[in-house]
Amino acid sequence: MSQAYAKKSVLWDWLTTVDHKKIGILYLAAGGFFFALGGLEAMLMRIQLMFPELGFVSEQTFNELLTMHGTTMIFLAAMPLLFGFMNYIVPLQIGARDVAFPFLNSLGFWLFLAGGILLNLSWFLGGAPDAGWTAYTPLSSAYSGTGIDYYVLGLQISGAGTLIAGINFLVTIINMRAPGMSMMRMPLFTWSSFVASALILFAFPALTIGLLLLMLERLFGATYFAVDMGGNVVIWQHLFWIFGHPEVYILILPAFGIFSEVLATFSKKRLFGYSAMVFATLIIGFLGFMVWAHHMFTVGIGPVANAIFAVATMAIAVPTGIKIFNWLFTMWGGRIQFTTANLFAIGFIPSFVMGGVTGVMLATSAANYQFHDTYFVVAHFHYVIIGGVVLGLFAGAFYWWPRMFGYKLNETLGKWFFWLFLFGFHLTFFVQHFVGLMGMPRRVASYLPGQGLDGLNLISSVGAFFMAVAFLLFVWNVIVSVKNKAEADPWDGRTLEWGIPSPTPEYNFAQTPLVRELDALWYEKMHGNGKLKAAEPLDDIHMPNGSILPVIMSIGLFIASFGLIYHVHPVTIIGLLITFGCMFVRSIKEDHGYHIHKEDIQKEEGAG
Amino acid sequence: MDPHVSDPSAPLKGGPSKKTEKKLAKEARHQVISFVFMIFLTSVAFLTVASDTIPNRFAIPFILLIAVVQVLMQLYYFMHLNDRGNGWNNIMLWTGIFVAVMTVPTLMLLIGVIKF
Numbered sequence: 228m229s230q231a232y233a234k235k236s237v238l239w240d241w242l243t244t245v246d247h248k249k250i251g252i253l254y255l256a257a258g259g260f261f262f263a264l265g266g267l268e269a270m271l272m273r274i275q276l277m278f279p280e281l282g283f284v285s286e287q288t289f290n291e292l293l294t295m296h297g298t299t300m301i302f303l304a305a306m307p308l309l310f311g312f313m314n315y316i317v318p319l320q321i322g323a324r325d326v327a328f329p330f331l332n333s334l335g336f337w338l339f340l341a342g343g344i345l346l347n348l349s350w351f352l353g354g355a356p357d358a359g360w361t362a363y364t365p366l367s368s369a370y371s372g373t374g375i376d377y378y379v380l381g382l383q384i385s386g387a388g389t390l391i392a393g394i395n396f397l398v399t400i401i402n403m404r405a406p407g408m409s410m411m412r413m414p415l416f417t418w419s420s421f422v423a424s425a426l427i428l429f430a431f432p433a434l435t436i437g438l439l440l441l442m443l444e445r446l447f448g449a450t451y452f453a454v455d456m457g458g459n460v461v462i463w464q465h466l467f468w469i470f471g472h473p474e475v476y477i478l479i480l481p482a483f484g485i486f487s488e489v490l491a492t493f494s495k496k497r498l499f500g501y502s503a504m505v506f507a508t509l510i511i512g513f514l515g516f517m518v519w520a521h522h523m524f525t526v527g528i529g530p531v532a533n534a535i536f537a538v539a540t541m542a543i544a545v546p547t548g549i550k551i552f553n554w555l556f557t558m559w560g561g562r563i564q565f566t567t568a569n570l571f572a573i574g575f576i577p578s579f580v581m582g583g584v585t586g587v588m589l590a591t592s593a594a595n596y597q598f599h600d601t602y603f604v605v606a607h608f609h610y611v612i613i614g615g616v617v618l619g620l621f622a623g624a625f626y627w628w629p630r631m632f633g634y635k636l637n638e639t640l641g642k643w644f645f646w647l648f649l650f651g652f653h654l655t656f657f658v659q660h661f662v663g664l665m666g667m668p669r670r671v672a673s674y675l676p677g678q679g680l681d682g683l684n685l686i687s688s689v690g691a692f693f694m695a696v697a698f699l700l701f702v703w704n705v706i707v708s709v710k711n712k713a714e715a716d717p718w719d720g721r722t723l724e725w726g727i728p729s730p731t732p733e734y735n736f737a738q739t740p741l742v743r744e745l746d747a748l749w750y751e752k753m754h755g756n757g758k759l760k761a762a763e764p765l766d767d768i769h770m771p772n773g774s775i776l777p778v779i780m781s782i783g784l785f786i787a788s789f790g791l792i793y794h795v796h797p798v799t800i801i802g803l804l805i806t807f808g809c810m811f812v813r814s815i816k817e818d819h820g821y822h823i824h825k826e827d828i829q830k831e832e833g834a835g
Numbered sequence: 836m837d838p839h840v841s842d843p844s845a846p847l848k849g850g851p852s853k854k855t856e857k858k859l860a861k862e863a864r865h866q867v868i869s870f871v872f873m874i875f876l877t878s879v880a881f882l883t884v885a886s887d888t889i890p891n892r893f894a895i896p897f898i899l900l901i902a903v904v905q906v907l908m909q910l911y912y913f914m915h916l917n918d919r920g921n922g923w924n925n926i927m928l929w930t931g932i933f934v935a936v937m938t939v940p941t942l943m944l945l946i947g948v949i950k951f
Contacts, residue, residue: 397927459946532944
């Protein structure tokens with residue numbers, strides 16, 4: 228085994244890292260970048276819709292903006308940001324030293340990044356995808372330019388990365404829990420990450436198959452979706468939504484987990500109805516699969532199917548309601564601290580409930596014929612995605628920032644940010660319900676004056692500016708707060724991740740902790756000496772070596788995609804050879820990792 | 836102390852215990868029996884298609900049924916899914932099957948591959 232790990236340059240270190248904490252930060256950085264990009268696209272659209280018949284962007288550009296806004300926000304911003312928190316926090320919460328497959332963890336990130344960059348390069352290389360983020364056939368198969376090829380291959384590559392990451396988390400949570408950490412003692416964020424990972428495992432194959440069919444259709448002349456050749460365009464819609472509906476829950480469940488952690492910590496109480504929360508999470512996960520056809524009520528799948536899917540969809544409101552009430556009961560009688568993280572969690576509850584109510588309205592299949600493809604739908608899903616996922620991401624950011632970066636975000640700036648963002652969000656999307664009910668269709672580049680849509684659209688756009696300013700305030704906060712050094716446990720936390728020194732050592736726990744109760748650290752604070760009990764003697768810690776292979780593998784697929792898009796087959800073959808070559812090297816090269824020695828750990832722990 | 840406690844890669848010494856030997860013999864017997872049974876099932880499936888007297892209406896569900904039996908036997912007799920420590924494998928596998936059994940036929944109904 229190799230001895231001490233030779234320190235390389237900083238860039239090389241980040242490119243080759245297999246440390247779950249660094250990969251988590253990479254996910255956050257890349258996700259944050261794409262979040263800003265998706266936000267910029269949204270702002271351009273809102274400027275275009277500010278006044279009737281405005282010519283700020285062309286219709287084609289508007290279609291591209293709207294497609295890329297949806298795709299970017301779902302696949303390249305929300306999911307990677309959640310993966311960032313999952314990567315950093317889940318192993319710490321279960322008392323593990325790393326994820327189960329550190330190499331695959333790194334591969335998952337670089338595949339996502341390669342796919343994301345590929346997608347966005349389409350802006351500069353002949354036009355972005357323009358068929359909506361759902362890319363419905365035959366629009367996407369027969370009438371779109373090369374943009375959709377970027378969509379297909381970019382999503383395929385980043386989807387593979389997501390699938391890898393999901394499997395990694397499943398195995399990590401099943402196999403790497405510290406002694407005493409039974410399933411029913413896991414923090415809710417870990418639980419919801421676990422269920423979300425299971426959803427990824429079962430849902431992403433549907434997307435992979437759908438994209439594969441679309442790729443074969445576009446690049447190799449297959450006819451799965453060509454009606455004149457005996458195909459069926461609805462196959463794509465089904466495959467897309469069999470993936471797409473669980474995807475909504477892949478996004479929202481980890482956010483629910485974050486709220487459960489934040490509300491319990493800042494109410495100074497254990498989470499109310501822990502086991503009910505766990506089962507509600509499982510039931511939401513399961514029902515998420517059974518309702519995909521509610522996206523297609525107006526496709527003509529028949530009244531029987533519509534009724535079944537309507538009822539199944541409404542059923543999701545029951546476990547979600549259980550969760551909402553449990554959060555309220557967690558706060559009830561608690562000593563609530565209104566930190567920024569907790570403000571986001573409390574602001575989430577009414578915002579998300581409003582999105583849930585319009586969700587039940589949309590699930591009423593008869594009424595859906597009225598709502599379908601109007602701004603009412605846009606308002607609904609922004610209410611659940613922003614009011615649920617984005618508020619969750621910001622709550623998680625403020626809550627875990629000291630753990631991840633060693634400094635606390637400024638609370639005053641944070642509160643300004645929260646109120647501006649919440650106000651802007653409701654201003655933007657609340658009025659869109661009414662714009663939709665008045666008949667304004669979604670995905671249109673403009674509207675005519677004198678139809679009662681002018682004022683509300685202007686209000687909506689002004690709200691979007693509030694959100695943009697608020698986000699800039701957050702970025703500012705990240706920069707100016709660097710000096711606010713935080714102690715290891717700034718919030719008086721309850722779970723294992725607050726029981727280790729700050730900054731987090733690369734081996735996480737010098738000794739694997741012994742878990743005696745739910746909220747393990749809180750239990751030790753109440754019944755022990757406030758320090759985590761160790762489950763093993765202090766010894767050398769085995770660590771995996773870094774590897775550059777994931778980067779090269781992703782670059783290989785990136786190159787192969789260009790070969791496929793422009794039908795230059797030698798390039799495709801070269802790209803695939805690079806990827807398979809890396810897999811071959813990885814298979815035959817023995818890599819035993821290295822050890823961190825006991826003495827070094829003692830020194831570090833003593834100093835920290 | 837047994838060297839395996841400190842180093843799992845140390846070479847094994849001595850033979851297996853009587854109990855382990857019995858268990859291995861039983862397992863081998865099970866495997867042979869299930870192997871023969873599976874060959875029998877495969878031949879039945881083959882005959883069902885080859886014979887002209889059996890109508891398709893019966894043959895297709897019948898073959899699917901014995902395929903399911905075979906898959907289960909493969910999983911439990913050859914891949915040892917019922918052994919200790921496979922709880923999570925079972926949960927994930929059966930959840931996946933459950934979801935697929937709900938999703939795939941629904942999808943086929945909805946896009947009109949099969950009709951009722």
